[in-house]
Amino acid sequence: MENIDKKRMEKIIEIKHRLGNKLVILTHHYQRKEIVDLGDHRGDSFGLSQRAAKDENAEYIIFCGVHFMAESAAILAKDHQTVQIPDMNAGCWMADMADSYQVEKAWNEVSAIVGKQRVTPLVYMNSDAYIKAHCGKNNGAVCTSSNALKAFEWALRQREKIFFFPDEHLGRNTGNSLGIPTNQMRVWDPEKPLGGNSESDIKNTKIFLWKGYCLVHTRFTPHDMETMRKDFPDAKIVVHPECTQEVVKASDAVGSTSFIVSYVADAPPGATIIIGTEINLIKRLAMEYPNKRILPLKDSFCPNMNKINLKNLLACLENIGKTNLVTVDESIKKDALIALENMLSL
Ligand code: 13P
Ligand code: SF4
Numbered sequence: 001m002e003n004i005d006k007k008r009m010e011k012i013i014e015i016k017h018r019l020g021n022k023l024v025i026l027t028h029h030y031q032r033k034e035i036v037d038l039g040d041h042r043g044d045s046f047g048l049s050q051r052a053a054k055d056e057n058a059e060y061i062i063f064c065g066v067h068f069m070a071e072s073a074a075i076l077a078k079d080h081q082t083v084q085i086p087d088m089n090a091g092c093w094m095a096d097m098a099d100s101y102q103v104e105k106a107w108n109e110v111s112a113i114v115g116k117q118r119v120t121p122l123v124y125m126n127s128d129a130y131i132k133a134h135c136g137k138n139n140g141a142v143c144t145s146s147n148a149l150k151a152f153e154w155a156l157r158q159r160e161k162i163f164f165f166p167d168e169h170l171g172r173n174t175g176n177s178l179g180i181p182t183n184q185m186r187v188w189d190p191e192k193p194l195g196g197n198s199e200s201d202i203k204n205t206k207i208f209l210w211k212g213y214c215l216v217h218t219r220f221t222p223h224d225m226e227t228m229r230k231d232f233p234d235a236k237i238v239v240h241p242e243c244t245q246e247v248v249k250a251s252d253a254v255g256s257t258s259f260i261v262s263y264v265a266d267a268p269p270g271a272t273i274i275i276g277t278e279i280n281l282i283k284r285l286a287m288e289y290p291n292k293r294i295l296p297l298k299d300s301f302c303p304n305m306n307k308i309n310l311k312n313l314l315a316c317l318e319n320i321g322k323t324n325l326v327t328v329d330e331s332i333k334k335d336a337l338i339a340l341e342n343m344l345s346l
Contacts, residue, residue: 005034008310012038015317023320024058025313026051026073028065029257030278030305033287035064035313044258045069045125046144046343052076052083053344060084060320064308066092070326071129072142075336083326086312090304092126094242097212098166100130102190106210107134109194110163113202120155123165124148126214129328129336131165136338143343145241146256148174150346152207161205163188166212173241173248175207187211216300217242220276224298225250228274237297238263239276247276257281267292278302 016023016038026048027039036042041051045065052061052073061083063070070085077083110119121140123131132142139158143151152174155162164171168187175185184206188195194202195211220243228235236252238260248254253263260277267273269291275282276297286294316324328336 005310008314009034009038012310012314012317015314015320019060019320021057023060023062023317024051024055025062025064028069028305029261029281030302031064031308032280032306033284034310035308036284038313039064044144044146044256045072046146046256047258049073049076049125049144049340050344056081062086062313062316063326064313066090066095066302066304067326068092068095068126068128071328072125072132072340074326074328075129075132075333075340082321084316084321084324085326086309086316086324087307088324090307092304094124094167094212094214095126095128098127098131098190098210100128100134103131103134103165103210106188106190106195106208107138107163110202110208113199114161118159119161119163119208120159121163121165122151122155123339124167124170127166129332132339133332133335135165136335136340136342140339141342141346142339143346144256145170146258147343147346148241149177151343152178154346161207163208163210165210167242168209168211168213169218169244170241171207171209172245173243173254175209176245176248180206185209214242216278216302217276218244219300220244220247220297222246222250224276225274228295228297232272232274232293232295235272235274235293235295236267237274237276239297243276251276261285264289264292264294276300278305280305 025039027036027042049072053076063085074083121135121138123135125144186205188208189211238253239251264285272293274295279301282296
């Protein structure tokens with residue numbers, strides 16, 4: 001490690017000691033190793049939002065992850081807490097694929113055809129606060145990859161249909177797990193009239209799937225898996241549910257980033273595990289479990305997650321409670337909180 005990074009790490013540790021339990025640093029599993037090592041809690045997006053809701057002692061929350069995660073922590077934060085993100089530009093491509101205007105428009109179109117009391121809006125955590133607020137206002141909930149199944153079951157107990165934003169693949173994979181027939185899950189393309197569906201399609205749809213996706217996870221293909229299986233016949237393949245249904249169906253296991261971490265931890269020594277998710281996590285797991293062979297299904301890198309580094313983390317700490325503050329407009333906070341609390345109480 002370069003001398004300058006060593007110095008930054010020392011300064012970060014010193015500030016952490018000085019602030020004690022007034023400060024909490026949350027780090028997502030896709031963060032660089034040095035960031036994860038300096039954090040207080042690492043986790044998937046569900047675990048970190050639970051953590052943010054729990055840590056009432058901390059005045060300062062620093063979120064090392066992407067913007068929607070820090071924004072969710074800001075919605076859950078109490079009045080005496082501030083949330084900072086080391087790089088304000090660490091966004092998420094998928095979250096950007098649904099904007100509030102398009103979502104409202106789609107919701108009104110579907111409601112006009114089937115009646116809004118027949119549809120539960122469900123939103124993936126990877127979305128902005130406006131869309132979470134839309135769901136809260138319409139008695140829906142947020143979900144993450146680790147509780148999507150529960151959230152879908154809950155939603156279908158409320159009303160007969162679900163409108164799921166913005167990840168088509170997580171929505172379809174969850175619908176498949178629930179045994180929803182393929183022809184009752186329809187993609188909603190916001191660029192097309194009625195999302196590209198006819199009125200009768202809309203009436204017969206159980207789950208509307210917003211046409212959004214993660215560029216990191218949709219890179220994996222069944223062909224990649226066949227090639228890896230040929231080279232490593234005894235290996236297990238575990239993937240994230242943002243992958244396509246073809247990849248999920250050809251895998252041995254599927255789950256959130258925390259599920260993947262536990263899957264590797266629980267595998268016997270000597271096991272070969274091939275992972276279909278973001279490369280920073282896979283590299284770290286390979287270092288943490290030298291007695292297991294951990295391989296990427298293919299290199300797939302999230303540049304947004306990688307924007308957080310020692311330099312901008314230190315800058316945040318040196319300006320604690322002052323710079324890179326993540327805030328949420330009061331007019332939407334209340335409804336967004338309802339959607340997040342509905343998830344936390346699932
Ligand atoms: P997890 O909720 O599994 O941590 O996933 C978040 C994410 O953005 C995956 O791309
Ligand atoms: Fe968004 Fe994909 Fe990056 Fe996750 S990996 S933060 S879904 S772009």
